[in-house]
Amino acid sequence: VISPALGDSGAHITPVPMIKYITTLLSLLAVPACAAVVREYSLNLTASYLAPNGFYREMFLVNGQHPGPLIEADEGDTISATVYNNLQVPMTIHFHGIHQLGTPWMDGAPGVSQRSIFPGESFVYNFTTAGQYGSYWYHAHVRSYYQDGIRGPVYIRPANDRPRPYDLVTEGNATATSILRALESNPMPLYIMDWNKLTSDAIYYKEVTYGIDPACIFGYLINGKGRVTCPTNEAITAAGASRLEIFQNATGIRSSFDSLGCLDLSAVNGYPGIDNVALEAPGFSTPCQATNTDREIFYVSGSDWMMFNVINMAGGFASYLSIDGHDMWVLQVDGTFIQPQKVKQLYVGLGSRYIIAVPTVKNNGDFAIRFACSEVAQVTEQIAWLSYNAPAASQPVDYPVTSDVYQDMGGNLYDPDNTPTFNETAAAPYEESVEPPQGPAQHTIHFTLNRTAVVSFSLMDGGALMPIEMEYMTPLLWADDVSHPTTVDVGIKTGDVVDLIIDNIDRVILHPMHLHGHSFWVVSESNFESFGYSTVEEAIANGSSTINLNNPPYRDGYGVAPRGHVVFRYIADNAGAWMFHCHINMHLMTGMSAVILEDREAVRPRIP
Template identity: 25%
Template sequence: MQRLQPSKRRISSPVSVAPWKSVVGLLFSLILILLQAESIQAEPPAFTESPRNRIFFWKVTSTTLAPDGVTRPVILVNEKYPGPRIEVNRGDSVTVVVENALDVPTSFHWHGLTMRDDPWYDGVPGMNQCPIPPGTNFTYAFGTDNVVGTHWWHAHFENQYIDGLVGAIIIQDPPETNPFRLAYDEERTIVISDWYHLPTGPLLAHYLSPESQGIEPVPNSGLINGKNIFDCSKVQPANLECNPGERSVFHFLPNRRYRLRLINSGAAAAFLFSIDEHKLQVIEVDGTDINPILVDSLPINTGQRYSVILTTNQEPKNYWMRAEMGMACLPNTPTNLDPIVLAEIRYQGGGKGEPTSVGRFQPGTPKKGDPAPINPAFEAACLDPDLYSLHPLQPQPLLEPISKSIRVQITFKADPVDNITRGYLNDITYAGNAWRPTILQNLDPVETFEIAQHVMKIDKRDSIVQIILENPHGGEHPFHLHGHTFQVIAQGQGVYEEGKTELNAINPLRRDTATIPRHGFAVIRFKADNPGVWSLHCHIEWHVTTGLVMQFVELPDELRALGLPKQSAKLCEAGPPKGFKAHTGFVPKV
């Protein structure tokens, strides 16, 4: 399958609003009429003999929405939550034309895509791009020939994705190379997320203050494909508008096999996913096909994705789909939190009534004096599946010998000056300049980086880099690496000891987001063969804000030789909008 050359995909000059505004508006209207928006297309695109350039037009706006019945301000793409789904074939080129109609900057990251040959479109302000100014357009253009599977996109500026800027990316494998082509009949995409009843503005104002003591905001509920029902009697503050919500409904035929593509697009919460009275066959982890395993339930931390095959071989009736929030991994459990998210699965012929199926946990009525039973899902959601049960379908030997080993310790502590609790990796809390990104700085071979940028350079191609992530304190951290799929070679409680801790050395799992357990560790390895500036960060979005981030400048000489497209460099000329202040969160217009 021949890949389009990068020069044919990139746009070398910026797209200004004035000459394009009417054209973009017309195209939006035409696309929405003809396709009813790409986010709801039911079938994958038809496979073509040669790669195609698939073009998507996005408009970013703010409005109000009530996904679980509670009305709140949100930021949306094409007025949808979750946002438009990008679904293409492996080998296709993707072009996304973004019109930023907000009054603040924005940017987008393509989570799970390695952006090989397109590092400036990875979407991280301060690292590989500058934000898209308000009232302007910007075009992302990237290839997909080295990636397949279930991924997602989200905003990567401030905390905007918490406020609604998320959506699925599905890259279909051609039939001749899809190992599970005959294993399922249909597929569905399921986006799971935690949800807050207030926008990030007021939540951040408290979080980034001494009063919070570093305790991040806790969600109020969760959503499955943007829907849920919240108990209006629990709404806080009480003056929020609350009306009956609705749940997502999935219609299934009996005796069919459905591939469910699961995405946790949340900001903080891990979930345990299950379907009453059904088993799930896991076949994909973060875009890597695996030897299938059968499970009753599946933990999914924020940023992670799985594909499972559901066989509808039970009695034709209606069943609950459950995403049970890992409350044990949250800092506290407020009274206005509903941790169990439900959707309906309706078998054909099963009637229209609400499901009466029973989950694995039945609290019952405790006897007088007995403690209330605890849902085991609340604890089970906090850890990744057993590392030794997940092995890629296409084996890859352990990456060795190690060229560079980096031990990274995760800590939180109060700043002695302002008493605000921040996150630290090896005693550095990250702070970058969104309008002077590392990729731009790297164009100068003698440029030096600030300590707060937390830059690690990898100069030698094909170096094997090992990262030992240590979490000596409480609270799990799902860490995501941009630009790579890594091997997870160790994960567990306690302290990692080189040469003593058992390694997952035989066909180790490959993924891009792994959970570091509380009082535990994870060890990952990747090969340095992708020039770029790649972020390594906790995917609890609040922790990103407090500095739990570092970055790798990979093969800086090769990256410098690639240059920088004119439209990317042009973004940096705008500078921050007048009066802009970092980390203020989404504050809706009055």
């Protein structure tokens, strides 16, 4: 339902009092040529018992489907989404990547920005999309319920006057550029999500009771569809050779994979004396059983180009994406047009979104769209199909594999010297105005990512853990007492520049870090060393080679490599209480989160 916008959209924006940021903010607040509207959606949350990959289990649905329905709007519109909780568990919905500019109470973080929606209750999320465009998603933010099915896409069509990089892709070919512009209004969905045999609550209780960090999944789904395949142990071991080496270098132990491609982590996982076999710990899965459920199929239908909206809706793993025999042009990352990159393999970070354009250069045949797990803990992949043939009455058992395969089931490239891959560090925004503020930051906050116990994960320097019970506490956005060890209150005011220095001291795990309420510039990054300085200014003064203040990526989530670091810089232009956390759900649930307070007193009187 679409209705005209009436009065204030709910956004209250305080101007940044620094001239050098005005250009950036004007760009971020560009509005479409057409009048903004209110787009109304209803999200009905229910439970069912289904078998998307051939094995039945309890799962959650949004409007009777998984993933949930698309929420779409034009840049500048207001979205009004009413959530009806007909589950037996509390719920909130977080609109991942949406800044909630002026409406921090709509961020969907329980115990931080709102109270949970309890069974039988409903809640209306109202927020503006002003200044934002591209791909986002919504998901449960209570426990790990989005891995049970509460997740779906959000797509905001860019304003007509928003600069686009399509001419760089088409080399100025007006016809091809017009095709891309037309496809932009409705890109094809390409959503990767993990799937487990057990519900997320059962996995959590097994984790905290027996010390088993789940680390492995039952498999992937693409757009809610998937199939279990059972490669030979030899094939899994060959595809996972580099993973075995990484694990051995970190632990001194030579491990092995089970039939689901799960690495045996018993040397570092689980409490002493547990029965790994009975508990199906990583490396001890029950024997793989193949299924023949439908895969997702995309039909070319004569177009010269296809555009895909790629979202990693998983709760545990990043992935490598490739399409046999086809190039991919990466156009957007995390809701921002970038300098386009032509690649054959794309790293799809956990929680991240990408708009890609694919030239459809073949005449006939079927080509695999491959998502392979990128993490050390597991070798697994899921396949969809890109078909140049007419739709069949029923899906065949499988299509033949072409000779143009770029990656194996572990994401390893068959010909790495001649296979271009996506370079995250070079993914600079296309609009030059989206540049980081120069000079020293008003605030520098340091975080240390660390596995403090078998199933405890922290990002605080002192090892403090955010308790899972915080979901039921008075939200920090308006609580009188905010003195918790994982609350960061350093006096951030509107217009301040904030640097987050994040060192990952874990030996094996890459942690994908997500900041609510903002996008940030990745101004320093290393995959093998800590930052080593107390501020960015100190790093510059000492000639650090990792600092990039000229054309850094602009993201809202980014991975921190084991034994590596990143530095995020952002402008405090959104008063509120904002979560900063690892997007591996079981790490978030066992403590790896903080809340950064930003000019909170300025927003408290306006909370509805």
